[in-house]
Amino acid sequence: MQLPFVYHRQKLASSLVDGMAGVGIIDFSSGMFLTAPRRTGKSTFLKEDLIPACLSAGWEPVYVDLWSNRDADPSTLIESAIVSKLSDHESQVTKLLKSTGVSQVTILRSVTWDLSTGKLPAGATLSDALQLLSAATGRLVVLIVDEAQHALNSDAGINAMFALKAARDALNQGGKRPGLRLVFTGSSRDKLAQLVLHTKQPFFGAEITPFPLLDRDFVEAYTKDLNAKLAETNHFDKEDMYQAFCLVGHRPELLASIVRRVALEMGEAPNLGDLLERNAHAFQEELWMDYRLTFEALPALQKAVLQAMAEQSTAKSPFAPFKERTLSIINGYLCQLDPKAKAPTATKVQKALESLREKEIVWRSGRGAYALEDGGMAEWLNRT
Numbered sequence: 001m002q003l004p005f006v007y008h009r010q011k012l013a014s015s016l017v018d019g020m021a022g023v024g025i026i027d028f029s030s031g032m033f034l035t036a037p038r039r040t041g042k043s044t045f046l047k048e049d050l051i052p053a054c055l056s057a058g059w060e061p062v063y064v065d066l067w068s069n070r071d072a073d074p075s076t077l078i079e080s081a082i083v084s085k086l087s088d089h090e091s092q093v094t095k096l097l098k099s100t101g102v103s104q105v106t107i108l109r110s111v112t113w114d115l116s117t118g119k120l121p122a123g124a125t126l127s128d129a130l131q132l133l134s135a136a137t138g139r140l141v142v143l144i145v146d147e148a149q150h151a152l153n154s155d156a157g158i159n160a161m162f163a164l165k166a167a168r169d170a171l172n173q174g175g176k177r178p179g180l181r182l183v184f185t186g187s188s189r190d191k192l193a194q195l196v197l198h199t200k201q202p203f204f205g206a207e208i209t210p211f212p213l214l215d216r217d218f219v220e221a222y223t224k225d226l227n228a229k230l231a232e233t234n235h236f237d238k239e240d241m242y243q244a245f246c247l248v249g250h251r252p253e254l255l256a257s258i259v260r261r262v263a264l265e266m267g268e269a270p271n272l273g274d275l276l277e278r279n280a281h282a283f284q285e286e287l288w289m290d291y292r293l294t295f296e297a298l299p300a301l302q303k304a305v306l307q308a309m310a311e312q313s314t315a316k317s318p319f320a321p322f323k324e325r326t327l328s329i330i331n332g333y334l335c336q337l338d339p340k341a342k343a344p345t346a347t348k349v350q351k352a353l354e355s356l357r358e359k360e361i362v363w364r365s366g367r368g369a370y371a372l373e374d375g376g377m378a379e380w381l382n383r384t
Contacts, residue, residue, distance in 0.1 A: 040251055
């Protein structure tokens with residue numbers, strides 16, 4: 001039985017671990033925020049490379065994917081992941097809680113820890129739980145929150161982010177304990193940035209780091225693995241494969257989908273490059289067509305708002321819809337779409353945003369920040 005293809009990025013994982021340890025080129029000891037479009041391999045990298053690298057460093061990784069259950073409150077998912085990890089070390093936790101040094105982890109003896117419930121006991125916080133995990137294992141804890149922007153969808157999720165910041169500060173203070181490292185990933189830079197751009201957000205001032213997209217090395221390894229399963233006279237060319245990979249935005253799943261399409265109409269080797277290119281263009285056109293149909297069905301003001309959001313997203317500026325400068329940008333686009341239209345008021349822009357939210361084109365955080373639901377639409381708008 002052939003094993004599924006997995007491309008490892010151990011060098012990248014090692015460099016990020018060095019950064020979390022504070023010895024890399026970039027210091028991630030206070031938090032790491034990685035962003036790249038969906039389906040570009042972030043989650044696979046976290047599970048297959050970063051977590052094993054953390055384990056090799058003698059650390060205790062805790063992983064939670066906020067996209068895994070969109071109906072659950074993000075704070076509940078984070079809590080469950082930490083409690084589950086505590087359960088993995090139940091004997092050490094029990095021993096610690098019975099020891100005289102329990103006060104060192106700021107957990108009162110009056111708190112009853114029943115880890116079988118999957119929840120924190122009344123009176124205990126996320127900070128308490130992470131401190132307990134660090135003390136019980138004697139290791140540096142690395143909490144990895146995948147698709148962290150979903151925490152901004154509720155007050156409880158936002159409060160969980162503040163609790164994680166408090167835990168980081170408590171565990172890293174003075175350097176006497178193993179410590180805590182926080183890793184947040186997001187498929188939308190604009191959404192993830194809401195955690196760091198504003199003074200009222202928990203990680204104000206932190207940097208957003210672009211997650212490196214898969215490149216030629218991945219394509220060459222994937223092509224080699226694929227060709228090993230094919231007749232020698234019917235191999236894919238790695239350059240043709242790379243061109244198709246670029247057309248689908250460096251997304252491994254979409255490249256695999258194209259290969260499956262090509263397999264259904266498999267021709268001789270000289271035709272494989274043409275088949276790859278045609279199917280890659282078809283994928284791209286299908287995506288662009290979805291954006292086009294969605295956009296063209298909108299009223300002029302909603303179109304103008306989206307264009308302004310796309311412009312500011314590309315400039316990596318936070319979208320402040322009711323500021324004079326933003327209203328001027330929206331008005332500029334509106335005049336191009338409808339020369340007879342009146343300059344929009346803040347109230348009309350608010351209504352346009354709410355309508356776009358109802359259509360699931362625009363996202364709003366629990367505290368009123370706006371971003372495009374799909375970052376790919378910003379790319380399409382700026383291209384067109």
